Amino acid sequence: MDKSKEELLKEITQASFAVNDLTLYLDTHPNDMEALKMFDQCKQQRKDAMKQFTEKYEPLCIDDVEAGASSWAWNNAPVPWEGGVC
């Protein structure tokens, strides 16, 4: 089933939060194997969700701006502070 924009953005938000929080934890616990494994999983989830979002909607990161486009897509996304999908 196709995921809606809201669902995909929620996945990005959740996976990215896990990545952020684990980053801080690993900064002070660099040898915690369980956290390292969790970091890899969450990072992959974030990557997959970002890829799906970019392909269906618009780029959230400059690296995801599509090559060979006929117009500049970077500013097509709504600004995050207006609410809505984010």
Place this chain on the structure above:
Amino acid sequence: MWNYEKRLQFPVNIKTPCPKTATLIITQFGGPDGELAASMRYLSQRYSMPYKEVGGLLTDIGTEELAHMEMICAIVHQLTRNLTEEQLKTDGFDTYYVDHTTACWPTAAAGIPFNACEFQSKGDCITDLTEDLAAEQKARTTYDNILRVVKDPDVLAPIRFLRAREVVHFQRFGEALRSVQEKLDFKNFYAFNPEIDKKFMA
């Protein structure tokens, strides 16, 4: 170097504008314990930090604080969107409005503009990390105070998230301070300052 990601760290979707609430929340943008001061504090302290894992933590938390600043500004912005003329005259917001219309400008709730004196970058890792621990607690108290007076669930959800992050950052800074102390003379942590007395360092 930083890259921008076009999303908020936690969603902010406020349906009902309330300029009065905006005048309180704005303190976490430009107030003494706000997110702007937090980010500038950690990002400024990094350069003289002699331990790279602690410098890394300052970078990562300082970066997250920028995302928190963006959330706070989004809350303030959404609370002051599409105001009626009557709402512009809201007690406490009217004085902000004449100077800034409905733009975001860093100020404390009581009207004191943002000032770099609200944070310290002291060049002594025990001093700086102790300041960081206090800063996280002061921000947590500010969020507790906001939670006590604001009732709109659309505002409360992101504020609760931000409050929880203060607690996590406090924990991480505590661990960083402990790791710094482990590297120092356990009989006298203050025998030398590792940020400047390099000749004493192993």
